Amino acid sequence: MVSGFRTNGAAFWAWMTSIAVHLIVLTAFGFVRFSQSEAQLAQGPAPTAIVSRIREHARSAPVIPKPKVKRSVKDLSVEKKGRLLPKNPVFGPAESRLRDWPNLAKPSALGSGFSLLSINDFAHTVEFFGSSTDERKVCYLVDCSGSMRGMFGLVRGKLIELIGQLQPDQYFCIIFFGGNELIEFGNSRLVRAAGQAKSAAYEFIDSVRPAGQTNALKALERAVQVRDRTGVGPAVIYFLTDGFELTAEDKQRFSQRVANLLVRFAPNTRINTVGFCPLGEDSKVLKVIAEQSGGEFVFISGF
Numbered sequence: 001m002v003s004g005f006r007t008n009g010a011a012f013w014a015w016m017t018s019i020a021v022h023l024i025v026l027t028a029f030g031f032v033r034f035s036q037s038e039a040q041l042a043q044g045p046a047p048t049a050i051v052s053r054i055r056e057h058a059r060s061a062p063v064i065p066k067p068k069v070k071r072s073v074k075d076l077s078v079e080k081k082g083r084l085l086p087k088n089p090v091f092g093p094a095e096s097r098l099r100d101w102p103n104l105a106k107p108s109a110l111g112s113g114f115s116l117l118s119i120n121d122f123a124h125t126v127e128f129f130g131s132s133t134d135e136r137k138v139c140y141l142v143d144c145s146g147s148m149r150g151m152f153g154l155v156r157g158k159l160i161e162l163i164g165q166l167q168p169d170q171y172f173c174i175i176f177f178g179g180n181e182l183i184e185f186g187n188s189r190l191v192r193a194a195g196q197a198k199s200a201a202y203e204f205i206d207s208v209r210p211a212g213q214t215n216a217l218k219a220l221e222r223a224v225q226v227r228d229r230t231g232v233g234p235a236v237i238y239f240l241t242d243g244f245e246l247t248a249e250d251k252q253r254f255s256q257r258v259a260n261l262l263v264r265f266a267p268n269t270r271i272n273t274v275g276f277c278p279l280g281e282d283s284k285v286l287k288v289i290a291e292q293s294g295g296e297f298v299f300i301s302g303f
Contacts, residue, residue, distance in 0.1 A: 124167045128238055129158060131272045131298045135235035137171040137190050141223045143241035145178035145214040151276055152210045155240065163201050166193035173226050173234065174201065177219035179212020190228035214245045220258055224265040233266050239289070240274040243282035251281050255288040262293055270295040277301060 125134045140162075142155060159174070166172060171190040176183040185204045191197045216239075223237050246254060262269060272295040273286040283299060290297040 124165075124170065126162055126165050126170075128162050128272075129240070129274045129298055129300060131238070131274065131296055133236050133272070136169060137228065137232065137234045137236075139173040139175065139190070139223050139226050139234040139237045141175050141177065141219055141237055141239045143178060143214060143216070144176040144183065144208050144210045146211050147214065147242055148178070148276070149210045151242070155276075156205055156208070159205050160202055163193070163198055163205070166198065168192065168194055171228055171234075172201075173223075174204065175219060175223055175226075176208050177215055178210060180215050180218075181212070182219060182222055183208055184222075188222060188226050190226060190232075190234060214241065214243070216241055216244055217254065217257060220271075221261055224261050224269060234269055236295070237266075237269060237271045238274065239271055239286075240276070241278070241282075241286075242276040243278040244285065251285055255285055255292065258289050259292050269293065272296050272298070274298045275300060 125132050126138075128140070140159065142159065144152065148155070163172065170193045172193055173188065173190050174185040175188070185191075185201055186197075220237075220239065223239075224233070227233050244251065244254065258271070262271075271289055271293040273290045275283055275286045275297070277300065278286060287297040289295075
């Protein structure tokens with residue numbers, strides 16, 4: 001029995017030894033094959049032939065620029081026809097502002113607010129006793145002599161209303177004349193119609209009281225020399241009075257003196273005259289002054 005156990009034990013260990021040896025051999029064999037595969041991969045040449053051919057072909061191939069698509073004249077015309085245009089074109093009829101075109105090189109053309117754009121779509125029209133203007137720079141020359149006392153309240157109210165209608169891109173100046181002196185707003189400068197300037201103008205107009213005699217020629221001489229800070233004068237002067245205290249001889253020469261002042265100081269400035277019940281000869285003088293400068297004359301018969 002002991003002998004059988006020993007025999008069986010010897011056989012068992014023999015099998016176990018055989019299995020262990022086989023395992024060692026198989027493991028060693030697999031390790032050797034795996035090591036050889038890595039060495040071959042590391043030492044083997046890289047497949048660069050195909051890559052080289054691709055590069056050579058790319059270098060030899062001509063560069064073809066991207067084709068440009070040109071639009072034919074027919075296409076453009078179709079597009080323009082399909083585009084909707086505004087009802088009122090920016091530049092209205094050629095005859096509407098034709099008189100301003102030759103004066104573009106002169107300073108007054110710039111001072112008048114770029115005449116090419118002074119059309120109904122953009123211009124702001126201001127009315128003063130029936131006379132309207134869309135010019136951007138205007139001087140108001142107003143008689144405040146003693147003879148204006150009965151109508152001065154109306155003139156003062158109308159002037160305040162007018163200043164209130166001015167836009168910030170407009171410029172104005174106010175000069176009252178009476179009693180051989182000039183009462184000026186803005187130190188004879190065209191000022192921009194901003195909020196603060198307009199408020200100051202209201203107080204200035206309200207503070208003036210009619211008195212003294214009329215010295216219209218001195219007032220007109222001052223008005224034609226008014227300038228803004230860039231040196232540009234007014235495009236329009238509104239000259240309001242009830243008449244002149246002149247002799248018959250002076251009345252005949254008065255309009256000529258005004259014409260000389262315009263030629264010397266403001267050749268492109270128009271004078272719109274407003275007469276408050278002037279006498280016959282005074283009315284004629286106001287009308288001549290307006291006509292010779294390209295302005296208009298308004299006769300106020302009742303108020």
